[in-house]
Each structure stands twice: as structure tokens, then as C-alpha cells.
Amino acid sequence: MIRLRSLQKVNLDTLTNSYNFNAFLDEVNKQLKQKTQTSYAMFYTDINQFKLMNDNFGYQEGDYILKTFADSLLQIGDTNSILCRITGDKFALFLAYEDLDDLTNRALKLQAVSKQVCSPSGEFYKLSVRTGIYQIQPGDTAIVAVDRANIARKYAQLQRNGNFEFYNDEMRVSLIEQKKIEDVMEDALQNGEFLVYYQPKINITTKKICGAEALVRWMRPEVGLVSPASFIPIFEANGFIVNLDYYVLDRVCNRLRELIDQGFSVYPVSVNFSREHFKSDALPERLRQTIQKYQLPPELIEVEITESALASNDRYWLNLLNKIRSYGFGLAMDDFGSGMSSLNLLCDLPFKVLKIDKDFFHTKTTNIRERIVISSIVTMASQLDMDVICEGVETEDQIKFLQSIGCTMAQGYYYDKPLPSDVYEEKYLT
Numbered sequence: 001m002i003r004l005r006s007l008q009k010v011n012l013d014t015l016t017n018s019y020n021f022n023a024f025l026d027e028v029n030k031q032l033k034q035k036t037q038t039s040y041a042m043f044y045t046d047i048n049q050f051k052l053m054n055d056n057f058g059y060q061e062g063d064y065i066l067k068t069f070a071d072s073l074l075q076i077g078d079t080n081s082i083l084c085r086i087t088g089d090k091f092a093l094f095l096a097y098e099d100l101d102d103l104t105n106r107a108l109k110l111q112a113v114s115k116q117v118c119s120p121s122g123e124f125y126k127l128s129v130r131t132g133i134y135q136i137q138p139g140d141t142a143i144v145a146v147d148r149a150n151i152a153r154k155y156a157q158l159q160r161n162g163n164f165e166f167y168n169d170e171m172r173v174s175l176i177e178q179k180k181i182e183d184v185m186e187d188a189l190q191n192g193e194f195l196v197y198y199q200p201k202i203n204i205t206t207k208k209i210c211g212a213e214a215l216v217r218w219m220r221p222e223v224g225l226v227s228p229a230s231f232i233p234i235f236e237a238n239g240f241i242v243n244l245d246y247y248v249l250d251r252v253c254n255r256l257r258e259l260i261d262q263g264f265s266v267y268p269v270s271v272n273f274s275r276e277h278f279k280s281d282a283l284p285e286r287l288r289q290t291i292q293k294y295q296l297p298p299e300l301i302e303v304e305i306t307e308s309a310l311a312s313n314d315r316y317w318l319n320l321l322n323k324i325r326s327y328g329f330g331l332a333m334d335d336f337g338s339g340m341s342s343l344n345l346l347c348d349l350p351f352k353v354l355k356i357d358k359d360f361f362h363t364k365t366t367n368i369r370e371r372i373v374i375s376s377i378v379t380m381a382s383q384l385d386m387d388v389i390c391e392g393v394e395t396e397d398q399i400k401f402l403q404s405i406g407c408t409m410a411q412g413y414y415y416d417k418p419l420p421s422d423v424y425e426e427k428y429l430t
């Protein structure tokens with residue numbers, strides 16, 4: 001049980017029966033001052049999208065979840081562990097541990113018990129939590145330990161599928177960089193620093209272009225051209241990606257309109273939309289408003305949504321996808337094969353296009369069994385009346401293999417890298 005021996009009520013968070021922040025720091029500092037051989041760690045953890053739970057289930061249920069979650073946290077410590085609710089759904093846990101394996105096991109146990117949190121009626125909430133862990137060093141104070149565990153938690157938030165991270169000094173540097181990016185991102189969008197590059201999609205048989213993908217780049221003053229891998233995770237964590245995606249959509253539509261007006265034959269362009277769009281139901285209308293603004297037919301825009309965005313969140317987004325399709329937009333599942341591909345997704349969801357992930361293709365075609373898997377996916381998709389396009393195609397051999405299994409479209413460096421719009425238009429549009 002938690003150490004609450006001589007604790008007065010004023011030092012308690014009454015909801016979760018844990019320490020409040022100041023009392024927690026005092027208790028931890030006391031413990032750290034006692035010269036023992038014990039290793040201590042600080043966990044800093046919060047519940048993903050807890051606000052949504054409050055919104056969906058109401059505050060009473062929200063409180064119940066917090067209380068039960070606090071109990072789960074205590075299960076990973078021992079009799080001398082100290083728990084604190086810092087604010088809202090953020091908790092710190094101070095505990096003793098034996099070695100790194102022991103600590104990792106406790107972090108894994110926390111993931112597991114979070115999935116077991118039950119509602120009063122006995123339903124599982126399956127909470128997903130992000131945790132930062134700091135292994136306390138001699139001389140550290142409680143506040144330093146909390147700060148570092150929190151840095152590791154923020155870092156875990158930036159990682160796809162990241163559940164917990166151990167603190168290291170590089171994380172601090174990367175969070176400083178993140179802060180810099182967040183300070184300038186709004187102005188960067190206003191100043192037109194985000195550029196849309198286009199990568200052609202090619203019909204393997206005719207060798208002719210059949211579409212393009214819009215991929216964002218950031219021309220940062222004094223830094224140069226920055227690739228999305230270094231800013232998209234940050235924008236996904238802080239929600240700014242939603243604005244950026246809409247901006248890219250607007251620029252793509254604007255350019256299509258100009259090109260059509262100048263008499264060019266244009267091809268459909270796919271635009272990437274982050275998982276963050278699933279947190280509201282605005283996307284279908286926004287798509288429709290934008291094509292109306294530029295007087296474009298919906299078939300010219302294809303919405304790309306990465307497979308991993310669909311793995312969580314229950315079926316909340318099914319309506320959204322159905323609407324997008326019913327409005328006549330293209331809809332592609334991006335990066336298929338990169339995560340826990342669920343074939344059910346293919347059956348149930350209204351995707352028209354399947355994009356096979358570049359890594360899946362690269363690392364696995366050497367193996368005959370994997371070739372069978374890819375070729376079966378292509379067959380199955382075509383039987384489901386979906387188009388299949390393979391991403392990241394770099395060699396002639398890969399093209400031959402794709403041809404042999406009936407995959408008709410490819411995108412990759414073999415044909416072209418993503419190109420600045422003027423270069424793309426010069427080379428591909430007539």
C-alpha cells in the first residue's frame with residue numbers, strides 16, 4: 001500500500017488517495033536523503049486522450065477512471081512506493097527497483113494493467129498510457145527526477161506506438177528543438193514556408209503517369225529544406241498537423257485550378273491526412289468546401305490515410321471514411337503492411353486504393369514466403385475491386401516482380417523522387 005502514514009488530509013489528493021505535488025516532493029526528498037544502496041526510479045505517466053473520455057463518458061465516469069488508474073499504478077510499485085497526482089490525468093510514481101530488467105518489467109506491467117481498468121458496469125476501458133522513466137542518480141532531487149521523467153514522457157509521445165521511454169540527455173536536446181519548431185510553426189505557415197512537392201504515380205504497363213502524391217516540405221530560413229519526418233511527429237503531438245494538412249489540400253486544389261485554366265491535362269493528386277483528423281468530424285466537409293472553392297471535381301483529390309491510424313480508436317472513423325467516399329473523393333490506405341495489418345480493415349472500410357508500404361516491399365521480397373504474401377494481397381485487393389499501388393520502388397527487379405503478380409501501379413525513386421511543383425509540371429503535364 002501507498003505510504004500515507006502521518007499524512008494530513010491537506011497533503012492528499014482526495015480523489016485518488018495519492019499525495020499532492022508538494023507533499024510528494026517532500027516525501028521523495030526525505031527518502032532520497034537516507035543513504036541506502038537502493039536504486040530508485042521516477043515514473044511520469046498520463047492517459048492518452050483522457051479528455052475524450054471525459055467528453056464521451058462524463059466527469060463522474062472520468063473520476064472513476066482516474067481513481068482506478070491510480071490503483072493500477074500502485075500495483076507496479078511496492079510497499080514503499082510513493083504516488084502523486086500532479087494534475088488532471090498526470091501521475092508521478094517514485095519506486096525502488098533492482099535492475100533495468102526489473103524496471104522494464106514494471107513499465108510493461110503498467111501497460112498491461114492500464115488495459116484492465118474496468119468501468120463500474122464491468123467493461124474494460126483499455127486505457128493507453130505514455131510513460132517516461134528516470135533512473136534516479138545520487139545527488140538528484142525529487143524535482144529533477146520528475147522533470148526528467150516528464151521529458152522522457154514527452155519524448156514517448158512523439159514516437160509512433162511509443163508507450164514508455166527511459167530518459168537520456170539527447171531527449172532534452174530534441175525537446176529544445178521541438179520547442180523552437182513550435183515557436184515558429186504558425187508564422188511559417190503564414191509566410192508560405194511549407195512547400196508542396198509532387199511524386200508521380202506510374203502505370204507500370206504503359207509507363208505513363210496516372211496520378212501524383214502531394215508531400216510537404218518545409219523551407220526553413222537559415223536551415224534549408226526540411227523533410228516531414230522531422231516535423232510531422234511534433235505537429236501530430238500538438239495538433240498543428242490538422243492546419244498543415246488543410247493548407248496542403250488548399251495549395252494542391254489552387255494549383256490544379258490554375259493548371260486546368262491554363263489548358264493542361266491534370267491527374268488526380270493524393271493528399272496525406274494525419275490520424276489527428278479522426279478526433280473531429282470536420283474533414284469531409286472541409287474537403288468538400290475546398291473543392292467547391294476551386295470548382296474542382298472530387299475525383300481529382302484522393303485522401304491518403306495511413307493504416308496505423310485505423311488500428312486504434314475503435315470504429316469511430318468509419319462514418320468519416322464513408323462520407324469522404326460518398327462525396328466522390330478517392331480514398332487510399334497508406335503504408336499497408338507497415339503495422340499490424342488487419343485484413344478485416346480491407347473488408348469493412350470503403351477504401352478504393354491500397355498503397356503497399358515501401359519498407360514492407362524492400363525488406364521482404366527476398367523471401368519467397370513474403371513474395372507469396374504480397375502477391376496474395378494484390379490478388380485479394382483486386383478481387384475486392386481495389387487498386388493497388390506499390391510505394392518505394394527503386395529497381396527494375398522490383399518492377400518485374402510487381403508485373404508478375406499483377407500490380408499495375410508504382411511510385412518510387414525508380415521513376416522519380418518527390419519533385420518541386422514546377423519540375424513535376426514541366427516533366428509530366430501536357
Ligand code: C2E
Pocket residue numbers: 199214215216227228229232241244245248272273274304306334335358391392393394411412413414417418
Ligand atoms: P508517405 O505518405 O508514405 O509518403 C511516401 C514517402 O516515401 C515519402 O517520404 C517519399 O519521399 C518516400 N519515397 C518515395 N519513393 C521512395 C523510394 O523509392 N525509396 C524510398 N526510400 N523512399 C521513397 P516523405 O516525403 O519524406 O514523407 C514521409 C511521410 O511524411 C509520408 O509518408 C507521410 O506519412 C508524411 N507526410 C508527408 N507530407 C504530409 C502531409 O502533407 N500531411 C501529413 N499528414 N503527412 C505527410
Ligand code: MG
Pocket residue numbers: 213272304334
Ligand atoms: Mg502517403
Ligand code: MG
Pocket residue numbers: 334335355357358391
Ligand atoms: Mg506511404
